[in-house]
Amino acid sequence: xxxxxxxIFPEYLEPLNVSLVGKARARGRLDVHVHDLRDxxxxxxxxxxDTPYGGGPGMVMKTEPWGEALDDALAGGYExxxxxxxxxxxxxxxxxxxxxxxxxxxxxxWLIFTPARYEGIDRRVMDEYATRMPVVEVSIGDYVLAGGExxxxxxxxxVARLLxxxxxxxxxxxxxxxxxxxxxxxxxxxxxxxxxxxxxxxIPEVLLSGHHGKIARWRRDExxxxxxxxxxDLIERCEAEGFDKKDRxxxxxxxxxxxxxxxxxxxxxxVEE
Numbered sequence: 106x107x108x109x110x111x112x113i114f115p116e117y118l119e120p121l122n123v124s125l126v127g128k129a130r131a132r133g134r135l136d137v138h139v140h141d142l143r144d145x146x147x148x149x150x151x152x153x154x155d156t157p158y159g160g161g162p163g164m165v166m167k168t169e170p171w172g173e174a175l176d177d178a179l180a181g182g183y184e185x186x187x188x189x190x191x192x193x194x195x196x197x198x199x200x201x202x203x204x205x206x207x208x209x210x211x212x213x214x215w216l217i218f219t220p221a222r223y224e225g226i227d228r229r230v231m232d233e234y235a236t237r238m239p240v241v242e243v244s245i246g247d248y249v250l251a252g253g254e255x256x257x258x259x260x261x262x263x264v265a266r267l268l269x270x271x272x273x274x275x276x277x278x279x280x281x282x283x284x285x286x287x288x289x290x291x292x293x294x295x296x297x298x299x300x301x302x303x304x305x306x307x308i309p310e311v312l313l314s315g316h317h318g319k320i321a322r323w324r325r326d327e328x329x330x331x332x333x334x335x336x337x338d339l340i341e342r343c344e345a346e347g348f349d350k351k352d353r354x355x356x357x358x359x360x361x362x363x364x365x366x367x368x369x370x371x372x373x374x375x376v377e378e
Contacts, residue, residue: 109138138178168229168230171226211265341368345367
């Protein structure tokens with residue numbers, strides 16, 4: 106996968122040189138190019154923003170430097186053999202970033218990020234490049250950051266770990282929270298490692314049993330417990346038919362029942378643990 110990032114703070118992207126992403130780059134799994142937007146400005150102050158039409162506070166990032174920077178990033182990528190670019194625009198007004206979207210982006214060969222500052226980028230930039238490639242506006246949460254670089258790091262790490270050969274164990278992400286399939290609407294439960302006793306606290310006995318079926322059932326039940334406690338909204342989205350008898354029994358213990366339409370609702374007498 107090729108990644109291009111255009112930013113006014115290239116140093117903010119230094120974490121892309123460490124941990125799993127850094128290793129993926131070293132192994133050639135990820136080809137990252139960070140571009141300084143100010144390289145495409147021509148005035149003495151390297152201006153990338155101006156006042157908004159219509160008035161209001163804040164500044165808006167200008168079309169000219171973004172247009173030239175993206176044109177050059179595209180030309181460089183194509184020249185290097187990249188193809189099928191996708192423009193990823195981090196913005197609080199975008200589509201929520203989910204594991205499903207991370208999987209979708211991990212299947213694309215080339216992502217170009219446009220982390221903005223100030224009040225954002227002149228809308229005409231996205232409209233222009235939407236005629237050349239898919240444009241995905243992405244929000245990493247219901248809050249506003251000073252700039253989009255942190256969002257680029259979040260999205261890149263979530264996407265990169267899904268690429269073949271990046272994780273030490275290719276199966277590691279199969280049981281993640283939100284992973285497509287059985288965990289699509291569940292949070293991963295608690296995990297434990299050695300020693301078996303620490304400060305008077307022992308790990309659950311079932312994990313020492315060696316009984317893989319019981320362990321798998323315990324882990325799934327714990328996923329239901331954590332989801333019911335921290336993200337009940339996820340259970341409300343679930344279709345009852347997607348769960349087996351044991352799943353439904355656990356949800357019933359936690360205070361959830363299937364409604365006629367097939368989804369779950371929380372009974373008034375349900376008690377949080």
